[in-house]
Amino acid sequence: MDSPRPAGPADAFQTAETCWQKEYDARLGAARPVRNRSGIEVKALYTPRDWDGARYLDALGFPGQPPNTRGIYPTMHRGRAWTQRQLIGLGSPEDYNQRLHEILAAGGTAVQLVPCNSVFRGLDADQVDPVLLGTCGVVVNTVEDMEACLRGVPLEGVSVSLNDPSPFTLLAMLLALARRRGVARAAITGTSNQSDYISHFVANHMFFRLSLPGARRILADHVAFATRAVPGWNPVSVVGQHMQQAGATPAQTMAFTLSTAIQYAEDCIVRGLAPDAFLPRMTFFFDISISFFEEVAKFRAGRRLWSRITRERLGACDPRSWRFKFHGQTSGVDLTRQQPLNNVARATVQAMAGIFGGLQSLHTDAYDEAFGTPTAEAARVAVSTQNILREEAHLTDVIDPLGGSYYVERLTDQMEEEIGRTMAQVEAAGGMYAAVESGLVQKLIGESALAFQLQVESGEQTVVGVNAYPVQEASGPRLGQPRPDPTAIDTQLARLRAFKTARSGAAVTTALDALAAAAQDPGQNVFERVVGAAEAGATHGEIVAVLRREMGSGEPLVAV
Amino acid sequence: MSGGADRRPAKVLVTKIGLDGHDRGSRIVAASLRDAGMEIVYTPPWQEIPTVVKLAVEEDVDVVGISSLASDHLLVPGLVAALRRAGAEDVAVVVGGIVPHEDEAALLAAGVAEVFHPGRPLADIVATIDRLSAGRRTAAARHGGASHG
Secondary structure (H helix, E strand, O other): OOOOOOOOOHHHHHHHHHHHHHHHHHHHOOOOOEEOOOOOEEOOOOOHHHOOHHHHHHHHOOOOOOOOOOOOOOOHHHHOOOEEOOOOOOOOHHHHHHHHHHHHHOOOOOEEEOEOHHHHOOOOHHHOOHHHOOOOOEOOOOHHHHHHHOOOOOOEOOOEEEEOOOOOHHHHHHHHHHHHHOOOHHHEOEEEEOOOHHHHHHHHOHHHOOOHHHHHHHHHHHHHHHHHHOOOEEOEEEEOHHHHHHOOOHHHHHHHHHHHHHHHHHHHHHOOOOHHHHHHHEEEEEEEOOOHHHHHHHHHHHHHHHHHHHHHHOOOOOHHHHOOEEEEEEOOOOOOOOOOOHHHHHHHHHHHHHHHOOOOEEEOOOOOOOOOOOOHHHHHHHHHHHHHHHHOOOOOOOOOOOOOOHHHHHHHHHHHHHHHHHHHHHHHOOOHHHHHHOOHHHHHHHHHHHHHHHHHHHOOOOOEOOOEOOOOHHHOOOOOOOOOOHHHHHHHHHHHHHHHHHOOHHHHHHHHHHHHHHHHOOOOOHHHHHHHHHHHOOOHHHHHHHHHHHHOOOOOOOOO | OOOOOOOOOOEEEEEOEOOOOOOHHHHHHHHHHHHOOOEEEEOOOOEOHHHHHHHHHHHOOOEEEEEEOOOHHHHHHHHHHHHHHOOOOOOEEEEEEOOOHHHHHHHHHOOOOEEEOOOOOHHHHHHHHHHHHHHHHHHHHHHOOOOOO
16 A cells, blocks of 8 residues: 655655756746646646545545446456447438448447437427438437338347437337337347436427426436336436536536436435436436546546445445446537547547546547538548557556546546535535526536637637637538438438328327326326337327427526 | 717627527627627527517517527528518628538528638627627617617
């Protein structure tokens, strides 16, 4: 065990340190302080004075042991590298299916489905302006659409991550497809990605789709249903990504995310679920910015905090409940439209921060994502970036390789303190749900977003190609936003019409009536009825419309 | 930034139409315009074109700023036409966010006054909006027709 005191005579350490400080000050003493994105002042040098090795067991422990700072599994990436989840969201289910098979052939190991923005709004394809359909995701309204998306992909053994906010119609369509294929629900694995309605209200203004209280009820029902009927499914993914993308600092993001997770866990406990029944399947989803060490420290601090929160506040006894499992996505906010190939370097550094931060699953952004949905070539490079990091670069040889760095350990402590400060603010406002209702969280995020933008504009924060090292744009590739072929959208609309004609109208009506009744009855499980409606042939838009009618749409919670 | 002594401050409607809910960019721009002394009417995202036109007319704004991230700029020519039909042809429409270069000419041809691409400094956006609204603000001051309060 390291001594908490510097090795050797204290006066020798002191003399050497004073000498270094004097020489440093003579050269750079007047330099302005360096701060990370979370506002923490970063020193030029860290030494044994900054981190006390005597705290090792309490603050770090061994991987897989509380407080899990060094990782949630004993073997971490040596035992199993992270899952590669690339974003795919192309216009038509057929386009999506083709890209999915390409990604799987190129080394992707799981399915990731991003629906069209119309789906996020709670609408079917025939309810929106066709010119916007499929521009930012795949149009999935029915079990048939899901079938077309996943043609040739086995539902057993492949983890399926659906970007699927409340009321989780995409999972309902998946389960309806599983029934068609004769696959048992227990064999389905994956994640209701972005099931975190609070993050949607805060950062994407999901007020149109369902009311805040309605979304709160359905998430708890969703967890209860999945815990009982789809045990391989992760029903909650708490999304820090939205908030960091909207402008929250890394420390604020972790604070809001943990506060949200506490809110969801306590809601589930109030609903009657035991902590250890659902916490092991709770997951997190984060943005990884290019502030490398800060991101590493953010994840290490978050892991430590969650281990303590689950044990001490939520009363979880199962070590699996203490694990802070997270998916990371390299940050699109750091990507630039100027000189887009530079984004390959950015995604690489961001991905490394997530890997050293101990993630379980990774999405690397394609270099053209500052323009729109990735082109095939850019998506391939993004996949290759992960393959190179995983298989060429020897990053997985050692668990938590930055652990023990005086800087990283000190910064992890400081990030933990900073996160704790914001969590206390949220707590004082009545918890995350109340803090969002009151606009506090949106206000804090907005202030951070503006502050960061002003740093970029003043040159305090360099962005290569934007405020430094510009080149004439004409010399770089001029990328457009890929748009679905209009005939594909026509086909999609025709399929939706044909689907509605072919189904049993009576069965749909019965299922939607049952859904409405469940929404009015706290004793019933709304999500179970969502699944029933999907199996009966109801569309996404029809399901959301019933719930919006019964539970109301929300108010915008915007703070400027 | 409010121009000459005979001009009132610019009044700007900052909004989003279409399907996308991300509003980081529009909030930053709105805050910068406000800090420069302009009067801001800010809406949550997901507005319909008729709502935006009604608001622009009722609030007597000088500029409508549309923030677009996810192809929502494709709806802007329809917005410009609707403003014209409502008699608000002197209201400048500007677009900021992710707009592919090949679409910029079409937007300008449709009557959009300016497209702000990523990297455009906030001070430049403020100055451009100040300039675009100068004529309208001067006329309003001359005729005593400013209805803002």
